[in-house]
Amino acid sequence: MVKTDWKSEEEIRYSLGNAEKVAILSCAACANLCDTGGSVGIHILKKLLKGWNKKVVFSSCVTACCSEEIMRQALKRHRRKLSRSDALIVLSCASGIKSACMCETGIPVIAVLDTLGITPITNRDSKLARSACTTCDHCVLIYTGGICPLTECPAKKKYGPCKDYPEHGARCAVNPDIDCVWKDIEKAGDLPALKRLEQLHKAEGAARFRPDIVGWKSPSLLRSVAGKIAARPWILDKFIRFIN
Ligand code: SF4
Ligand code: SF4
Known part of the structure:
Protein backbone atom coordinates (compact mmCIF):
# COMPACT_ATOMS: atom_id res chain seq x y z
CA MET A 1 0.00 0.00 0.00
CA THR A 119 5.11 -0.47 2.36
CA PRO A 120 3.30 -3.73 3.23
CA ILE A 121 0.22 -3.82 5.40
CA THR A 122 1.12 -5.19 8.81
CA ASN A 123 0.45 -4.63 12.49
CA ARG A 124 4.02 -5.69 13.32
CA ASP A 125 6.80 -3.19 14.04
CA SER A 126 9.21 -4.43 11.40
CA LYS A 127 12.33 -2.88 9.85
CA LEU A 128 11.11 -4.05 6.48
CA ALA A 129 7.76 -2.30 6.85
CA ARG A 130 9.33 0.84 8.33
CA SER A 131 11.71 1.35 5.42
CA ALA A 132 8.99 2.48 3.02
CA CYS A 133 9.89 2.57 -0.65
CA THR A 134 10.23 6.07 -2.09
CA THR A 135 10.49 4.77 -5.68
CA CYS A 136 14.08 5.34 -6.74
CA ASP A 137 13.77 3.68 -10.16
CA HIS A 138 16.02 0.57 -9.98
CA CYS A 139 15.09 -1.48 -6.91
CA VAL A 140 17.65 -3.49 -4.93
CA LEU A 141 15.38 -4.97 -2.24
CA ILE A 142 15.97 -8.64 -3.00
CA TYR A 143 19.71 -8.14 -2.34
CA THR A 144 19.18 -6.17 0.89
CA GLY A 145 16.94 -8.61 2.76
CA GLY A 146 13.85 -6.49 1.99
CA ILE A 147 15.21 -3.39 3.78
CA CYS A 148 15.26 -0.24 1.65
CA PRO A 149 18.76 1.25 2.13
CA LEU A 150 17.76 4.58 0.62
CA THR A 151 15.13 5.18 3.27
CA GLU A 152 17.17 3.97 6.22
CA CYS A 153 20.75 5.07 5.45
CA PRO A 154 21.27 8.84 6.03
CA ALA A 155 24.01 8.88 3.36
CA LYS A 156 21.47 7.38 0.88
CA LYS A 157 23.84 4.56 -0.06
CA LYS A 158 22.11 2.05 -2.29
CA TYR A 159 24.76 -0.44 -3.38
CA GLY A 160 26.86 -0.71 -0.23
CA PRO A 161 27.74 1.11 2.99
CA CYS A 162 29.46 4.50 3.14
CA LYS A 163 33.26 4.68 3.44
CA ASP A 164 33.09 5.31 7.23
CA TYR A 165 31.08 2.17 7.84
CA PRO A 166 33.86 -0.23 9.08
CA GLU A 167 35.34 2.15 11.70
CA HIS A 168 32.05 3.08 13.29
CA GLY A 169 30.89 -0.40 14.16
CA ALA A 170 27.14 -0.68 14.64
CA ARG A 171 26.48 3.08 14.91
CA CYS A 172 25.85 5.24 11.86
CA ALA A 173 28.75 7.53 10.95
CA VAL A 174 26.42 10.29 9.78
CA ASN A 175 23.80 10.02 12.51
CA PRO A 176 25.24 8.39 15.68
CA ASP A 177 21.73 8.28 17.20
CA ILE A 178 20.82 5.35 14.97
CA ASP A 179 22.38 1.99 14.18
CA CYS A 180 23.93 1.55 10.75
CA VAL A 181 21.28 -0.19 8.65
CA TRP A 182 23.98 -1.81 6.51
CA LYS A 183 24.82 -4.09 9.45
CA ASP A 184 21.36 -5.63 9.08
CA ILE A 185 21.59 -5.61 5.30
CA GLU A 186 24.94 -7.40 5.48
CA LYS A 187 23.33 -10.16 7.56
CA ALA A 188 20.06 -10.48 5.64
CA GLY A 189 21.18 -9.59 2.11
CA ASP A 190 23.93 -10.37 -0.35
CA LEU A 191 26.48 -7.53 -0.62
CA PRO A 192 28.70 -9.07 -3.35
CA ALA A 193 25.63 -9.68 -5.54
CA LEU A 194 24.50 -6.10 -4.85
CA LYS A 195 27.85 -4.79 -6.12
CA ARG A 196 27.45 -6.78 -9.31
CA LEU A 197 23.90 -5.45 -9.67
CA GLU A 198 25.27 -1.90 -9.49
CA GLN A 199 27.34 -2.59 -12.59
CA LEU A 200 24.27 -4.00 -14.35
CA HIS A 201 22.20 -0.94 -13.44
CA LYS A 202 24.90 1.31 -14.80
CA ALA A 203 25.30 -0.68 -17.99
CA GLU A 204 22.99 -0.74 -20.98
CA GLY A 205 21.27 -3.88 -19.68
CA ALA A 206 19.33 -1.58 -17.35
CA ALA A 207 17.00 -0.50 -20.19
CA ARG A 208 13.50 -1.62 -19.31
CA PHE A 209 11.78 -4.62 -20.82
CA ARG A 210 8.88 -3.28 -22.92
CA PRO A 211 6.18 -5.95 -23.47
CA ASP A 212 3.47 -5.31 -26.05
CA ILE A 213 0.24 -4.85 -24.03
CA VAL A 214 -1.76 -2.76 -26.48
CA GLY A 215 -4.27 -5.56 -27.14
CA TRP A 216 -4.91 -5.99 -23.38
CA LYS A 217 -6.19 -2.45 -22.74
CA SER A 218 -9.92 -2.28 -21.96
CA PRO A 219 -12.09 -0.11 -24.24
CA SER A 220 -12.93 3.35 -22.86
CA LEU A 221 -16.68 2.55 -22.54
CA LEU A 222 -15.89 -0.42 -20.29
CA ARG A 223 -13.48 1.72 -18.26
CA SER A 224 -16.20 4.32 -17.81
CA VAL A 225 -18.77 1.70 -16.62
CA ALA A 226 -16.20 0.15 -14.27
CA GLY A 227 -15.36 3.64 -12.97
CA LYS A 228 -19.08 4.33 -12.28
CA ILE A 229 -19.39 1.13 -10.25
CA ALA A 230 -16.13 1.73 -8.41
CA ALA A 231 -17.14 5.31 -7.53
CA ARG A 232 -19.61 3.76 -5.01
CA PRO A 233 -17.18 2.11 -2.62
CA TRP A 234 -18.99 1.70 0.69
CA ILE A 235 -18.54 -2.11 0.59
CA LEU A 236 -14.77 -1.79 0.07
CA ASP A 237 -14.51 0.84 2.84
CA LYS A 238 -16.27 -1.50 5.32
CA PHE A 239 -14.31 -4.54 4.14
CA ILE A 240 -10.94 -2.81 4.52
CA ARG A 241 -11.87 -1.50 7.97
CA PHE A 242 -12.79 -5.06 8.88
CA ILE A 243 -9.49 -6.67 7.83
CA ASN A 244 -7.43 -3.82 9.25
S1 SF4 B 1 15.66 0.53 -3.45
FE1 SF4 B 1 14.23 1.37 -1.95
S2 SF4 B 1 13.47 3.31 -2.81
FE2 SF4 B 1 14.44 2.13 -4.48
S3 SF4 B 1 12.72 1.06 -5.43
FE3 SF4 B 1 13.66 -0.35 -3.94
S4 SF4 B 1 12.50 -0.06 -2.03
FE4 SF4 B 1 12.03 1.68 -3.39
S1 SF4 C 1 27.27 4.39 8.69
FE1 SF4 C 1 25.81 3.03 7.68
S2 SF4 C 1 23.77 3.97 7.85
FE2 SF4 C 1 25.30 5.51 8.37
S3 SF4 C 1 25.66 6.63 6.48
FE3 SF4 C 1 27.24 5.01 6.58
S4 SF4 C 1 26.33 3.25 5.53
FE4 SF4 C 1 24.66 4.69 5.93
Missing part, protein backbone atom coordinates in the same frame (compact mmCIF):
# COMPACT_ATOMS: atom_id res chain seq x y z
CA VAL A 2 0.96 3.66 -0.28
CA LYS A 3 1.62 5.05 3.18
CA THR A 4 0.14 8.46 4.02
CA ASP A 5 0.12 10.62 7.13
CA TRP A 6 -1.53 13.89 8.13
CA LYS A 7 0.14 17.19 7.34
CA SER A 8 0.47 19.70 10.19
CA GLU A 9 -2.69 21.58 11.23
CA GLU A 10 -0.90 24.81 10.27
CA GLU A 11 -0.29 23.56 6.73
CA ILE A 12 -3.85 22.28 6.33
CA ARG A 13 -5.23 25.63 7.44
CA TYR A 14 -2.82 27.46 5.16
CA SER A 15 -3.84 25.31 2.16
CA LEU A 16 -7.53 25.88 2.85
CA GLY A 17 -7.00 29.63 2.62
CA ASN A 18 -10.35 31.43 2.46
CA ALA A 19 -12.37 28.35 1.51
CA GLU A 20 -15.43 28.21 3.79
CA LYS A 21 -17.45 25.40 2.17
CA VAL A 22 -15.52 22.26 1.32
CA ALA A 23 -16.15 18.92 -0.33
CA ILE A 24 -14.29 15.78 0.79
CA LEU A 25 -13.42 12.70 -1.27
CA SER A 26 -11.68 9.97 0.69
CA CYS A 27 -9.77 6.96 -0.62
CA ALA A 28 -11.22 3.63 0.55
CA ALA A 29 -8.04 1.70 -0.32
CA CYS A 30 -4.49 2.55 0.89
CA ALA A 31 -5.34 5.71 2.84
CA ASN A 32 -8.17 3.80 4.49
CA LEU A 33 -5.63 1.21 5.67
CA CYS A 34 -3.48 4.00 7.13
CA ASP A 35 -6.50 5.47 9.01
CA THR A 36 -6.01 8.68 7.05
CA GLY A 37 -8.68 7.96 4.44
CA GLY A 38 -11.94 5.99 4.22
CA SER A 39 -14.70 6.83 6.70
CA VAL A 40 -12.18 7.22 9.57
CA GLY A 41 -10.23 9.92 7.68
CA ILE A 42 -13.48 11.75 6.89
CA HIS A 43 -14.51 11.63 10.55
CA ILE A 44 -11.13 13.00 11.74
CA LEU A 45 -11.08 15.75 9.11
CA LYS A 46 -14.65 16.84 9.78
CA LYS A 47 -13.82 17.28 13.45
CA LEU A 48 -10.82 19.44 12.56
CA LEU A 49 -12.81 21.54 10.07
CA LYS A 50 -15.62 22.04 12.58
CA GLY A 51 -13.14 23.62 14.98
CA TRP A 52 -12.31 26.16 12.24
CA ASN A 53 -16.00 26.79 11.41
CA LYS A 54 -15.65 25.34 7.90
CA LYS A 55 -18.78 23.86 6.35
CA VAL A 56 -18.57 20.40 4.76
CA VAL A 57 -20.91 20.43 1.74
CA PHE A 58 -20.52 16.70 1.20
CA SER A 59 -18.12 13.85 1.93
CA SER A 60 -17.82 10.52 0.20
CA CYS A 61 -15.47 7.55 -0.09
CA VAL A 62 -13.93 6.65 -3.45
CA THR A 63 -12.80 3.08 -4.14
CA ALA A 64 -9.33 4.17 -5.27
CA CYS A 65 -8.53 7.85 -5.78
CA CYS A 66 -5.45 6.91 -7.82
CA SER A 67 -7.62 5.94 -10.82
CA GLU A 68 -8.48 8.95 -12.96
CA GLU A 69 -11.58 7.16 -14.30
CA ILE A 70 -12.94 6.39 -10.81
CA MET A 71 -12.16 9.93 -9.65
CA ARG A 72 -13.90 11.39 -12.73
CA GLN A 73 -17.03 9.31 -12.09
CA ALA A 74 -17.08 10.22 -8.40
CA LEU A 75 -16.80 13.92 -9.26
CA LYS A 76 -19.54 13.57 -11.88
CA ARG A 77 -21.81 11.90 -9.35
CA HIS A 78 -21.39 14.77 -6.90
CA ARG A 79 -21.15 17.62 -9.43
CA ARG A 80 -24.11 19.63 -8.05
CA LYS A 81 -22.74 19.65 -4.52
CA LEU A 82 -19.27 20.25 -5.86
CA SER A 83 -20.47 23.41 -7.60
CA ARG A 84 -21.52 24.74 -4.18
CA SER A 85 -18.06 24.06 -2.67
CA ASP A 86 -15.12 26.46 -2.50
CA ALA A 87 -12.54 23.66 -2.47
CA LEU A 88 -12.20 19.89 -2.82
CA ILE A 89 -10.19 18.07 -0.15
CA VAL A 90 -8.87 14.70 -1.32
CA LEU A 91 -7.86 12.27 1.43
CA SER A 92 -5.40 10.12 -0.49
CA CYS A 93 -1.80 9.75 -1.55
CA ALA A 94 -0.27 12.04 -4.18
CA SER A 95 -1.76 9.88 -6.97
CA GLY A 96 -5.27 10.77 -5.86
CA ILE A 97 -4.39 14.47 -5.75
CA LYS A 98 -3.05 14.17 -9.29
CA SER A 99 -6.21 12.33 -10.46
CA ALA A 100 -8.40 15.10 -9.04
CA CYS A 101 -6.22 17.79 -10.65
CA MET A 102 -6.45 15.96 -14.00
CA CYS A 103 -10.26 16.07 -13.76
CA GLU A 104 -10.20 19.90 -13.72
CA THR A 105 -12.89 20.45 -11.10
CA GLY A 106 -12.86 24.24 -11.43
CA ILE A 107 -12.22 24.61 -7.70
CA PRO A 108 -8.91 24.22 -5.82
CA VAL A 109 -7.89 20.68 -4.90
CA ILE A 110 -6.49 20.55 -1.36
CA ALA A 111 -4.13 17.89 -0.01
CA VAL A 112 -4.15 17.33 3.74
CA LEU A 113 -2.03 14.15 3.69
CA ASP A 114 1.62 13.58 2.84
CA THR A 115 2.74 10.53 0.88
CA LEU A 116 5.49 8.72 2.79
CA GLY A 117 6.18 5.73 0.56
CA ILE A 118 5.15 2.20 -0.30
